[in-house]
Every structure is written in structure tokens, then in C-alpha cells.
Amino acid sequence: MRIPEWKKIAVIGSTGNLGRQTLDVLENLGLRDSVVLLSGGSNFTILREEARKFERAELHLFDSKAGEELERMLGRRVFKGLKDLELLLEDLKPDLVFVEISGLKSLKVVLKSLEISKRVALASKESLVVGGKFVLEKYKRMRDTELIPVDSEHSAIFQLLLGEKKENLDEIVLTASGGALRDWDLTRMKDARIDDVLKHPVWKMGKKITVDSATMVNKVMEIVEARYLFEIPFERIRALLHREGLIHSMVKFTDGIWKIHFGFPNMKKPIAFSITYPYRLRTDEKFIDPLKLLNISLEEIDRNRYPIFDLFDRMLNLPSSSFIVFNVADEIAVREFLNGRIPFSAISVIISNTVLRFDHFEPRDLKDVHEIDGVGRRMAEEEVEKWV
Ligand code: MG
16 A cells, blocks of 8 residues: 655544544554654643653643643753744644644634645635635645545535546535434424433534534535535535445536545544545445435425524625624534523524624735624624523
């Protein structure tokens, strides 16, 4: 098996669910000694474990207190905060950077990574939701840097488009599992408990994204992600409910031909692809029987169950500050749901009310992005208070 020669690899978000799977894949590919940077949020226990295994790596935590704690435990330097991370990236110049963190901070990390590396493996959809046009601008300027999606649907689309001219692309269909409550009675769904929402039928992921799957906020974000990654207008991106999780997305070309990405749902596949591209892994695992295609279902998304799509339709007529407010309102609503302060059904309402209250405009720079995030955050917190 051939893979590109990676000398220095950074994993930003290594303590999260996806980050830990990424480290597994890197280890299996024999790349343990190429990992030069591990970065987490505040979980110093996990980062300490990882540091033991990936001995060559510099350590970073976004949370300063947690960073100091780990520094005391290990008796060595731990870098802290966003500024430190940007400096570290400049200093180490890893050739492959995984960006697997959530929230607004991912935008700056992606921009910096595009500047200094050969390849950015991108899982942080938020960076494209809050700053897609800035990421696209930078990506186009950095001609030698590749941007490879890690999100399963987008990795699928990226693979389906290999060898195709941009003008051949006519339509993208993103598949959606529907999350943990997809078959619940609508009246019961309003008061679903945290445990219920965290039982995802297909993927095992972090808490935030699992809640975002149940509301389909995740799918709305993925539509925006696809819009920027593949530069296709919103009218030509559609989401469909697909229960089996075997089709990871579909692409239609101008001659009416569809290509479908079909395989077992396993996040390690898109992670591995982002490392091995343009080569593929060799695996001796059991292959999926193509006869499974006989029992595959695709359904229109029910807007009574997923009202966030009604908001999304309205956002398409608003300047792109609406996506920034959408992102931060969701962050706060999900946090408060997981804190047990608001019911499940409040999440979509809080996001909608916050987005529709905001006086929208087109952000000119990152300063604008931060300002919109700040005002949106305060508004979302006010909307939460109406429920508690
Ligand atoms: Mg996805």
C-alpha cells in the first residue's frame, strides 16, 4: 500500500471523538512518529494519555487552566489558547493538519493551516458556516495547499467528483440519518430526554453533533459546507433522509447520470482517505454486499419533524451574517439542552428566533465575524431565558 510521505502531522481536536479516531488511523498507518502536534480543548486527562503514545508531539490546550494543570502533571511545557496554537503552527509547519474542533475558533485555525501546510483535512464544518467565503478566498490564494473534507458526506462528494470537470456537476444530494428521534411520535419528541437524543442510530460521535443530528441543524450546516467546498449554488444542493447509512451522498451530472457513494458507515474511512489520497487503503475487512442496495430507502425530509429547514429557506434570502448567528445560537441552545435547562423542542425555536431578530449584513472581515458572533450570542442567551 502506498501513501503520501507525511513528515509532520498536526491533529487539532485530538481529544474529541473524531480526533481520537484520527490518532487510531494514524497509528495503524505507521505514522505515529510523524505526529508533531496534539491539540485539545480542556480535556487534559485524554491529552496526557495521547502524549504518552505520541512522544514526539508538542502539546496544546485551548483552555489555559487545563493547560496549566497538565503542565504541572507532566513537568513540561503545554501551549495554551488560540494565539499559541497559531504560533505553533507557524513554527512547526506541519505538512498535514487535521482541523477537528468545533465553534468559531475553528475559522482562524483553518485559515492559518491553509497558509502553512500542504494539506488540510477539514472536519470543522463551523469554519465554513461562519466564514466560508474567507476560507474559500484563502484556499484559492494558497495554490499548493489541498483542502480535503473529512465529514463523511463531503468526503463522499469529493471522491465522486474526482476526475470530473466542475461544469459537469449538476446537483448534490446529501444523505441524512435523521438522528435519534427520527421515528418518534411528534408530540413525544418535544420532551425527549438527553439520553434519548444521544442514541444515534448510525454514527457514534460527540454529544453536540449527535444533538445537531436529531434537530438536523447538522444537515443544514453540511449544506452550507458543501456550498463552499464544491462551489455550487444552494438551489442545487438537496438533503434526503436515508435510514440505512450506506449511501454517504450522491452527485448528479449534467448528462443525467448519478454517482452514488456506497459503503459501510465508518468514520475511519473518510479519515484514512484524507491521509492516503490520491491512494486508497487496502483492507481485508468483509466487504459490503451490493445486494444491500435492494433494501435502500430515500425519503423527503419531513419539515414538521425538522422545522429548522423552514428557517434555512428564509436564511437563503439573508446576508451571510445569518449563518454566523445560526451557528452561535445553536451552540448555546444545545449547551443549555445538555445542561437540562431547556426542552428538546426549544432548540430549533431559539435558533429561529435569534436568527430572525438579528439585523443582518455581509461581514467584510474576521472582526465583523467576531462581532456578529458576540451579538448573536447575547441574543441567543436572552432567547434561552424565555424558556427557563
Ligand atoms: Mg456528516
